[in-house]
Amino acid sequence: MQAIRAMYDGKKIEPLEPIRTRKKSEIIVIFPDNEEKDIARITSEHARTLLRGSAKGEHLTAKLLRSRKEDKTLEKR
Numbered sequence: 001m002q003a004i005r006a007m008y009d010g011k012k013i014e015p016l017e018p019i020r021t022r023k024k025s026e027i028i029v030i031f032p033d034n035e036e037k038d039i040a041r042i043t044s045e046h047a048r049t050l051l052r053g054s055a056k057g058e059h060l061t062a063k064l065l066r067s068r069k070e071d072k073t074l075e076k077r
Helices: 035-041 044-051 060-076
Strands: 006-008 013-015
Touching: none
Parallel strands: none
Antiparallel strands: 006 013
């Protein structure tokens, strides 16, 4: 999975960063409630601390490593 920043003008979504895929893909679009406030408030470090400890015992590290390996394979194409 990859995440990129984009701008929405009310009709279309324009990527602000390169999209590393050549094939047609399903995507998920998320709109923050208050973009400027949320972007300034939630840093990646803060987001990690919010997720830390959730879903213990579900072998998330192993799943994450498998998923990242698949992502690297797709990125090489």
